[in-house]
Every structure is written in C-alpha cells, then in structure tokens.
Amino acid sequence: MNRSLALKLGAIALLILLLLIPLLMISGMIDDRQQLRDGVLEDIARSSSYSQQLSGPVMVVPYRKVVRTWKHNEKTNARYQETSLERGRLYFLPERFELDAKVQTELRARGIYEARLFHADNRISGHFSIPQQLGIDEDFADYTFDSPYLAVGISDIRGIENALQLELDGQRLDFVPGTQEEWLGEGVHVTLAPLDVRKANELSFAFDLRLQGTGQLQVTPVGRASNVTVSANWPHPSFIGNYLPAQRAISAEGFTANWQTSFFSTNLEEALSNCVARGSCDEFKSRSFGVSFIDPVDQYLKSERAIKYALLFIVLTFAGFFLFEVLKSLAVHPVQYALVGVALAFFYLLLLSLSEHIGFALAYLLSASACVLLIGFYVCHVLRSAVHGLSFSAGLAALYGLLYGLLSAEDYALLMGSLLLFGLLGVFMVLTRRLDWYGLSHSKSTKPVKLDVEGMGHE
Structure with a gap:
C-alpha cells in the first residue's frame, strides 16, 4: 500500500x-x-591517601609581650599603670625555597576499576633570613620569646612514607606530627633551638619527604624566591594551579616541569598576614601550583x-x-x-x-x-x-x-x-x-x- x-x-x-x-x-x-x-576511586583514596598539597616550611616564633596601660583613678585623681600579658606568634617565610620531586605512579585496582596513585620523593631545601630583633621596632625589652619551630602543612599526613628529619646547619632534628597552626591544617613541625634575637640569623634547612597521594600533587611556593622541579614517569600530566611551569618537557617516558616564582608574583607575605590577622586563609592556600596525574582516556x-x-x-x-x-x-x-x-x-x-x-x-x-x-x-x-x-x-x-x-x-x-x-x-x-x-x-x-x-x- x-x-x-x-x-x-x-x-x-x-x-x-x-x-x-x-x-x-x-x-x-x-x-x-x-x-x-x-565511588570506588574515592574509596581507594580513602584507604590510602587523597590528593596532596605541601605548604611550608614556615618558621613560627611564639612570644609573650608585656602590655602597659596608663589609667586614671577618679577618686584620687591619680594616674596608675596596669600591666597585662599578651601572647602571639611571629611568622617568617623562607628567603629561598627549593623542591625537587621525583614521582613514580602505580595502579591500584578494585574489581574492574583502577586508581592511579603516586609516590613522590621530595628533597626540600632553602634558608631563612631572620632580621635583627625579629623585625620588631617598638620597645623590644617588653618581649619574651619561646623556642621557635618549623611547620610544614601536608594535606593528608597518611601519605608520609618516611621518618622525617630536618637538617639545620649541621644538626639533625626529628619532626613530630601536627603543625601547631590551625590555619596551616595537617602536617608536621620540629622545634628549634632558641634564636639569638639581638642579631640577624641565617638558617639553612633541608629534609627529605617521601609522600604518597592520589590524583594531584600541589605545592605552595613559600619562598621569597621559589624553585620547584617535578619529574615523573607519567606521560600525560595536567598542570594545575595559579602558575604554569616556566619550562616543561613531555615524552612517552614521562615529563619534567620547573616552576620559578618570587614574592612579586605570589604576594605571599601579604596573603599570610591576612590569613593570620583576619583568619581568612583561602587566598594563601590558593597560591599554589602542581600537576594532576589524570588518565586522558576516560x-x-x-x-x-x-x-x-x-x-x-x-x-x-x-x-x-x-x-x-x-x-x-x-x-x-x-x-x-x-x-x-x-x-x-x-x-x-x-x-x-x-x-x-x-x-x-x-x-x-x-x-x-x-x-x-x-x-x-x-x-x-x-x-x-x-x-x-x-x-x-x-x-x-x-x-x-x-x-x-x-x-x-x-x-x-x-x-x-x-x-x-x-x-x-x-x-x-x-x-x-x-x-x-x-x-x-x-x-x-x-x-x-x-x-x-x-x-x-x-x-
């Protein structure tokens, strides 16, 4: 029809x-x-470690300050002085910060699904330039300083795979868990010997950090001059963060990338000051860069x-x-x-x-x-x-x-x-x-x- x-x-x-x-x-x-x-990949990451972000080291110097306040007694019409104790902390970022990371990736399977984990052998080094009297211009005699410490933020401390030791001017000091700083998040810290605050101090540091993670590795360039190099056996890197690498080379065997930043480009000192003074640390934490180990064939x-x-x-x-x-x-x-x-x-x-x-x-x-x-x-x-x-x-x-x-x-x-x-x-x-x-x-x-x-x- x-x-x-x-x-x-x-x-x-x-x-x-x-x-x-x-x-x-x-x-x-x-x-x-x-x-x-x-969901399976999230479960694998939960059982091992999540994406990693390194923030630090930051030198922290706790202090106590005697605060003198003049008051007026209306009955006797006399002035008198009251004293109180103020506690606080001074923060110093490195003058130079260097990180050399060698990364190996591996697959973890659960059923038909696979998650890509990475193991990063990081060599972190640099030095601090601590000014005379810790940069305090007011009455220095009112200050009393406790032992300083170095804090390093590590977003997921479960990924730490080695015993951390700080090399500081020929000494070896053991890190302990916790950063002691809420704004820095999880991580480690190490207590240092008291500083001679009457003069400027130059402190060179270095330590090895073997870190496991899933997905991404990010670094906050905390140095006045920062130099970060990452090499890996993964041929499909995705560079992330606020700064692209200055040099990079990608081949079928892997990649090498290098970042170079300064305080002029990161403005990290101001971001740290806002973080400490106002409690708003998103700006500080966002000044980071890194690489994502993603599978291009999804x-x-x-x-x-x-x-x-x-x-x-x-x-x-x-x-x-x-x-x-x-x-x-x-x-x-x-x-x-x-x-x-x-x-x-x-x-x-x-x-x-x-x-x-x-x-x-x-x-x-x-x-x-x-x-x-x-x-x-x-x-x-x-x-x-x-x-x-x-x-x-x-x-x-x-x-x-x-x-x-x-x-x-x-x-x-x-x-x-x-x-x-x-x-x-x-x-x-x-x-x-x-x-x-x-x-x-x-x-x-x-x-x-x-x-x-x-x-x-x-x-």
Whole structure:
C-alpha cells in the first residue's frame, strides 16, 4: 500500500522520537557507571591517601609581650599603670625555597576499576633570613620569646612514607606530627633551638619527604624566591594551579616541569598576614601550583560525548534509507527503519560495556564493526541488492570513523562536525537536485517491501 510523502516523513520522525527513549536509558547508565567508578576511586583514596598539597616550611616564633596601660583613678585623681600579658606568634617565610620531586605512579585496582596513585620523593631545601630583633621596632625589652619551630602543612599526613628529619646547619632534628597552626591544617613541625634575637640569623634547612597521594600533587611556593622541579614517569600530566611551569618537557617516558616564582608574583607575605590577622586563609592556600596525574582516556567521558551524536547518526542513517527509497523506487517499511535504529542504539551499549574491560579505542572498533556488519547484512536483504547494501555499509563505517575523529580531536570537534554536516547536506542536495518532490508523493512506481519471518524483501 502506497503512502504519501508527508505520512512517510511523519512516521520516520515518530520513530526517531521513540528511539530517544533507549538512548536516554543508555545515557543514564553511563552516568550510573561513572558514579560507581568515582565511588570506588574515592574509596581507594580513602584507604590510602587523597590528593596532596605541601605548604611550608614556615618558621613560627611564639612570644609573650608585656602590655602597659596608663589609667586614671577618679577618686584620687591619680594616674596608675596596669600591666597585662599578651601572647602571639611571629611568622617568617623562607628567603629561598627549593623542591625537587621525583614521582613514580602505580595502579591500584578494585574489581574492574583502577586508581592511579603516586609516590613522590621530595628533597626540600632553602634558608631563612631572620632580621635583627625579629623585625620588631617598638620597645623590644617588653618581649619574651619561646623556642621557635618549623611547620610544614601536608594535606593528608597518611601519605608520609618516611621518618622525617630536618637538617639545620649541621644538626639533625626529628619532626613530630601536627603543625601547631590551625590555619596551616595537617602536617608536621620540629622545634628549634632558641634564636639569638639581638642579631640577624641565617638558617639553612633541608629534609627529605617521601609522600604518597592520589590524583594531584600541589605545592605552595613559600619562598621569597621559589624553585620547584617535578619529574615523573607519567606521560600525560595536567598542570594545575595559579602558575604554569616556566619550562616543561613531555615524552612517552614521562615529563619534567620547573616552576620559578618570587614574592612579586605570589604576594605571599601579604596573603599570610591576612590569613593570620583576619583568619581568612583561602587566598594563601590558593597560591599554589602542581600537576594532576589524570588518565586522558576516560571511557565514560568519551562514551557520554559519543552518545550526544546518536541522534545525528540515526537521522543520517534514516536519510540514507530515504534516499534509496526515492532514487531507486523502493519502499522501506517503518519496522525496518526501527530495527536499524535499535541496532544503532545498541552500539552505545556495546561501547560502554566493552570499554570497561578492553579500553575505549578497541571497544569502539569492535562495537562499530559489529553494528556495521549487522546492519550491512540486514540492509542487503532490505534493499534486495548486495551492491546497495555494501554501499550503505561503507557509508555507515565512514560515519563511525568520523565520529571517532570527533571524539579524539576535542579542540576541533565543532569545526569537524560543521564540515561533516555541510558536506552531507551538499551530497543530499546533489543527489536529489532533479527529483520531482510533488510527483513523488503521488507516484505509483515505488515497490513496497513486505517482511517475511526471515526479514527478506518480496514484491
């Protein structure tokens, strides 16, 4: 039975809308699997250690100050002096700060999910320039100073893998847990010998810190001049923070990056003063940089991006069917449209399930090949021509290849997609340039294809 062109196009549009239902279900499944993966990675990090941020060392000098206040006695009309004791702390950042980190990464698996951990061998060194009288200009005799200490903030102290010892001017001092500073967070500190505050002090320090973490390693450049070098066996670094490395070299074996900052670029002294005086330390903690050890092949992210093109795939495939109908005087049943559309939707389900086990690239190849072979076999019978079926399969395979190119070239995805659509529109217009669309809807020449139990077409 012949149908009008408008009725056929309406049926095709309705099928496309109905196929959005399984596509939305598969998209929801991608989100669920991604959340499950993230939960497992979070659990692995919780069992080992989270991302790491180093802040320090900072020298802290506790003090007690005698505060004298003159008051007036109204009864005796005499002045008298009251004294009180004020406690506080002075903070000093290093004049020079250097960190040399050598990082090795490893995979920890739980089920089918893997988390990437890192082990950083850090050599931290530098020196402090403590001014005479600790920079205090007022009455110095009112001050009494306790033993200073060095505090180092480490965001997750569970990742410390060695016994920390400070090398200070030929001495070796043991670190103990805790920074003694709430604004600095978790970490370690070491108590130093009392300073001779009547003169300037130059203190050179160094210590080794082996640190384990997950995901990111960040450093706060606390020195007036800071030099940080990180080298790792990970070839896909993502540099993060407020400062990009001054030099970097990335190869298949790993990367090396170097940062150089100064107080002019970080303004860290003012940030520290605001942190101590106002209790607002976000500015101080945000003046950091580092590297994220991320996996560039996130199968869930790529599967999510791929399914965004599903509607385009279905429309283009149905457009190909429609071209065969109008150019070859064949009639394709809406059920045949629907079966091919369902096969296209199953591609994304295959892609998701296979990519969790064999990687995205191989999963894409196998899923696309299976769909092209299945649809090609079916279309050969629907169109009653092996040549037409193979031509259709070749076009579908080319579309899958173009889709993979779109997924791989993220920066050029819009450009490639625009050129693809424009090119396909041009092909459609060229092929139908002589077609009489008014006569098509009243034509009696199209031969409908009936379905038997084997899906073969008969007149």
